[in-house]
Amino acid sequence: MAHRTLIPIGPYHPLQEEAEFFQLYVEGETVVDMDMRTSYNHRGIEGISMKRTWDQVPYVVERVCGICSASHPLAYVQAVEELAGAEVPERALYLRTIINELERIHSHLLWFGLAGHFIGFNTVFMWAWRYREPCLDALEIVTGSRVNYANHTIGGSRKDLTPEMVKAIRRNMDEIDGPLDMFITTCLEDPVLAVRLKNVGVLTEEAARRFGALGPTARASNIPIDVRRDDPYAAYDRLDWDVITCANGDVFDKVVVRLLEVKEAIKIIRQALDDLPEGPIQTPVKEVPPGEGVGHVEAPRGETFHFVKSNGGPRPERHKIRAPSFNNVPTFKASCIGQPIADVTITLAAVDPCYSCTERMLVARDASTGKELMTLSDLVRLSQQKTEEIRKNI
Amino acid sequence: MGEDLEAVVQQLKELVADLSVDWTRPHPNRVYISVEKQNVRELGRIIFEDFGARFATATGSDVGEELEVIYHFAYDAVGLVANMRVRTPKGDPVVPSVTPVVPAAEWIEREMNDLVGIVFEGHPDPRRLILADNWPEGVYPLRREHRDGA
Numbered sequence: 001m002a003h004r005t006l007i008p009i010g011p012y013h014p015l016q017e018e019a020e021f022f023q024l025y026v027e028g029e030t031v032v033d034m035d036m037r038t039s040y041n042h043r044g045i046e047g048i049s050m051k052r053t054w055d056q057v058p059y060v061v062e063r064v065c066g067i068c069s070a071s072h073p074l075a076y077v078q079a080v081e082e083l084a085g086a087e088v089p090e091r092a093l094y095l096r097t098i099i100n101e102l103e104r105i106h107s108h109l110l111w112f113g114l115a116g117h118f119i120g121f122n123t124v125f126m127w128a129w130r131y132r133e134p135c136l137d138a139l140e141i142v143t144g145s146r147v148n149y150a151n152h153t154i155g156g157s158r159k160d161l162t163p164e165m166v167k168a169i170r171r172n173m174d175e176i177d178g179p180l181d182m183f184i185t186t187c188l189e190d191p192v193l194a195v196r197l198k199n200v201g202v203l204t205e206e207a208a209r210r211f212g213a214l215g216p217t218a219r220a221s222n223i224p225i226d227v228r229r230d231d232p233y234a235a236y237d238r239l240d241w242d243v244i245t246c247a248n249g250d251v252f253d254k255v256v257v258r259l260l261e262v263k264e265a266i267k268i269i270r271q272a273l274d275d276l277p278e279g280p281i282q283t284p285v286k287e288v289p290p291g292e293g294v295g296h297v298e299a300p301r302g303e304t305f306h307f308v309k310s311n312g313g314p315r316p317e318r319h320k321i322r323a324p325s326f327n328n329v330p331t332f333k334a335s336c337i338g339q340p341i342a343d344v345t346i347t348l349a350a351v352d353p354c355y356s357c358t359e360r361m362l363v364a365r366d367a368s369t370g371k372e373l374m375t376l377s378d379l380v381r382l383s384q385q386k387t388e389e390i391r392k393n394i
Numbered sequence: 395m396g397e398d399l400e401a402v403v404q405q406l407k408e409l410v411a412d413l414s415v416d417w418t419r420p421h422p423n424r425v426y427i428s429v430e431k432q433n434v435r436e437l438g439r440i441i442f443e444d445f446g447a448r449f450a451t452a453t454g455s456d457v458g459e460e461l462e463v464i465y466h467f468a469y470d471a472v473g474l475v476a477n478m479r480v481r482t483p484k485g486d487p488v489v490p491s492v493t494p495v496v497p498a499a500e501w502i503e504r505e506m507n508d509l510v511g512i513v514f515e516g517h518p519d520p521r522r523l524i525l526a527d528n529w530p531e532g533v534y535p536l537r538r539e540h541r542d543g544a
Binding site: 042044046047082209210211212225227230231232291292293294296303305307309317318320322326327330 | 420421423424426448449450451453455464466468470471472473474475477497498500501502509524525526535536
């Protein structure tokens with residue numbers, strides 16, 4: 001009988017709503033089974049939210065995730081606006097669109113850089129993060145902050161754009177646009193990347209549906225869902241852009257979907273800046289009547305889902321938050337089994353669960369002796385070595 | 395794509411008619427369907443398989459004398475969110491699990507068990523998901539007594 005080894009990965013994962021702990025069961029080099037558990041970092045944000053007034057909650061929920069800190073408040077305020085029947089001013093809808101697309105750009109570029117690092121393309125890491133900076137600068141110019149933008153409020157937007165800000169965003173988008181084309185060409189044409197990422201960590205269309213996969217994880221598996229188009233919010237239905245899908249469901253397709261989405265995001269931002277209507281940015285919402293509301297937005301990792309219930313009082317009676325990784329992480333059960341360990345590194349990273357943060361905590365031990373076998377840096381090294389070997393042989 | 399919202403809503407209404415006990419549509423893109431708990435798994439199957447909706451998530455709440463679960467499904471082609479509501483008395487906090495027919499509900503049912511104390515009968519893997527290993531048994535943080543106290 002083949003020797004079976006247990007490789008625990010985790011548990012600490014401080015960037016996301018759900019911390020993760022993976023146990024990989026491997027025979028030789030191949031993963032044969034896995035188990036997961038989450039919530040080493042459960043902060044009880046739903047409970048906290050129900051103790052805040054309606055107006056305070058956006059500033060709580062933007063701390064659910066340091067990267068999706070525009071998506072969570074937007075989903076929440078939309079749920080409340082649906083419940084209160086509030087008409088958000090046109091200009092605020094455009095402002096929301098601009099900020100949420102800036103968030104998508106910086107998130108996808110962050111992921112692209114880390115994915116490059118994991119498979120030994122450190123130049124990709126340097127370049128992607130270099131060109132993520134103009135995007136973060138734009139967010140800082142627009143909202144005053146690189147994270148936790150505190151911008152979306154019930155009934156509108158907190159901060160307006162000045163003509164100088166509009167100019168600055170345009171300039172920064174121009175700075176990203178050229179290098180982005182280079183990333184896309186490099187990715188599509190690099191022979192090593194193709195060998196390293198194609199047919200790796202495949203999530204089939206059937207499995208993606210079964211697990212309720214979301215965002216780029218679903219779209220790379222040929223499922224054309226995108227809340228921005230399907231249940232339009234902000235100004236997305238007034239602008240011209242495409243939902244990106246790929247057919248194979250492998251890691252390569254997840255890279256392609258994200259890079260092309262950055263391209264679309266720049267297109268969306270430019271149009272929103274061109275068409276930005278004049279007018280107020282706030283509708284007063286005096287009270288929230290009893291009832292229930294759903295708000296969902298397409299965050300960089302997929303649909304962020306918020307459900308609120310009001311009893312007519314000053315605060316939510318119930319506030320449910322579901323981040324996309326809650327649905328995407330269980331897909332590892334489908335995409336990791338049968339993979340060599342060296343490919344699991346990038347497969348786990350491919351749904352973008354802010355994986356880098358587990359780095360210090362990843363220790364592999366022999367199942368029977370408890371002896372330490374490898375750390376995450378060993379795993380990353382293994383992954384990078386594989387790329388090196390492919391480079392030599394190509 | 396290119397489907398008509400009204401036609402889709404009508405189709406859903408017909409599919410759930412036999413098992414639902416209440417139907418509301420407070421917003422054009424949102425419907426709320428109530429179901430008796432003995433029918434929750436079958437209605438979940440109908441919405442997921444026959445209607446073809448995507449499972450988004452579920453919300454567990456303490457609504458006073460009763461516990462409530464709302465399963466949220468999305469029909470993306472027309473941006474419809476269909477919510478399936480089931481309630482059970484606090485003295486009998488057991489409802490049938492929909493995970494056997496809607497696999498994506500596995501984690502959220504475990505979470506609702508942890509936080510609200512709802513037992514999902516027939517769940518394939520009812521281990522603790524959210525609460526720490528040393529959290530006391532039988533203490534549910536989202537029950538009203540804890541929520542209002544802490």
